[in-house]
Amino acid sequence: xxxxxxxxxxxxxxxxxxxxxxxxxxxxxxxxxxxxxxxxxxxxxxxxxxxxxxxxxxxxxxxxxxxxxxxxxxxxxxxxxxxxxxxxxxxxxxxxxxxxxxxxxxxxxxxxxxxxxxxxxxxxxxxxxxxxxxxxxxxxxxxxxxxxxxxxxxxxxxxxxxxxxxxxxxxxxxxxxxx
Numbered sequence: 221x222x223x224x225x226x227x228x229x230x231x232x233x234x235x236x237x238x239x240x241x242x243x244x245x246x247x248x249x250x251x252x253x254x255x256x257x258x259x260x261x262x263x264x265x266x267x268x269x270x271x272x273x274x275x276x277x278x279x280x281x282x283x284x285x286x287x288x289x290x291x292x293x294x295x296x297x298x299x300x301x302x303x304x305x306x307x308x309x310x311x312x313x314x315x316x317x318x319x320x321x322x323x324x325x326x327x328x329x330x331x332x333x334x335x336x337x338x339x340x341x342x343x344x345x346x347x348x349x350x351x352x353x354x355x356x357x358x359x360x361x362x363x364x365x366x367x368x369x370x371x372x373x374x375x376x377x378x379x380x381x382x383x384x385x386x387x388x389x390x391x392x393x394x395x396x397x398x399x
Contacts, residue, residue, distance in 0.1 A: 221264060221268060221378060222262045222263065222264045222378070222379045222380070223260075223262070223263055223264070223266065223268060223271060223376060223377065223378060223379070223387070224258060224260055224261060224262045224263070224376075224377050224379055225258075225259045225260035225271075225275060225323060225374055225375065225376055225377070226253075226256040226257060226258050226259060226374075226375050226377060227256060227257045227259055227316075227319075227371045227373065227374055227375070228254055228255070228256050228373070228375060229255065229256070229257065229287070229342070229369040229370070229371060230369055230370040230371070230372055231367055231368070231369035231370075232368075235367045235368075235369070236255070238365070238367070239255045239307070239342065239344060239367070240255070242305075242344045242345065242360070243255065243343075243344050243345070245345075246305060246344060246345025246346065246347070246356060247305075247343060247344055247345050247346060248346055249343070249346075252383075252384055253377075253384045255342045255344075256342065256375075257316055257340055257341065257342060257371070259316075259319060259320050259323055259374065260320075260323055260324070260328060261333070262379055263328075263331055265330075265331055266327050266328060266331070267327070268376075268378075268387060270327050271327060271328070271376065272376055272387065272388045272390075274323075274325075274326045274327050274328070275323065275374055275376055275388070275390050276388075276390055278322050278323055278325070278326075279373075279374055279390045279391065279392050279393065280393065281322075281393065282319060282322065282392045282393050283392065283393040284370055284371060284372035284392045284393060285312055285315040285370070285371055285392075286311065286312055286368065286369070286370050286371075287309040287311055287312025287313075287315070287316070287368075287369055287370070287371060288309060288310060288311035288312060288366060288367065288368050288369075289307045289308065289309050289310075289342065289365075289366070289367040289369075290310050290364075290365065290366050290367075291307070291308055291310065291361055292305060292306065292307055292308075292344070292356070292357040292360040292361055293305075293306045293307075293308045293339075293341070293357060294306075294347075294350065294353040294354045294356075294357045295339060295341075296350065297346075298335075298336050301348055302346045302347060302348060303346075303347050303348075303349075303350040303353040303354075304343050304345065304346050304347075304353070305343070305344050305345030305346070305347065305353050305356055305357055306339065306341035306342065306343055306344070307341060307342045307344055307367065308339060308340065308341050309340055309341075312340075312371070313340055315371070316340035316371070317338060317340060319371075320338050320340070323374075371392065372391065372392055373389055373390060373391050373392060374389075374390045374392065375388070375389055375390070376388040376389075376390070
């Protein structure tokens with residue numbers, strides 16, 4: 221069983237439609253999973269019940285937080301020939317990095333990849349041609365955009381080649397803790 225942890229952003233319907241229009245054109249995972257920030261990359265090295273308990277304990281101490289996406293970034297995949305097109309937050313970046321770091325403790329500590337940087341992002345495309353990915357990023361960045369949203373929950377997912385299913389939906393902190 222392969223597990224991963226994502227945060228589905230809370231954004232308005234117009235923002236979702238805009239992101240999905242881009243993903244429909246460029247992202248082969250468009251039909252598999254909704255726009256998301258990956259916090260724990262796919263792993264089969266942790267017992268699902270132990271991971272869920274760890275996530276619930278970690279989430280208790282983290283208040284929901286806001287983010288803002290204002291740029292697209294091409295990023296070469298370290299494991300394949302693809303270059304990915306990311307929407308990267310300028311606001312909320314540090315909150316996502318801190319959340320990622322907090323989750324990679326306990327049963328996940330030994331599985332943190334230090335050979336690749338963690339860049340919080342929503343993937344909106346995958347390209348075999350890096351120049352085409354750069355051109356798509358430049359096209360998006362030439363048109364000012366701002367996608368404001370909120371991260372309020374973690375989702376523990378079971379991932380197979382043919383499906384993605386939610387195993388647990390875990391609320392961050394207490395919604396009254398938000399600033």
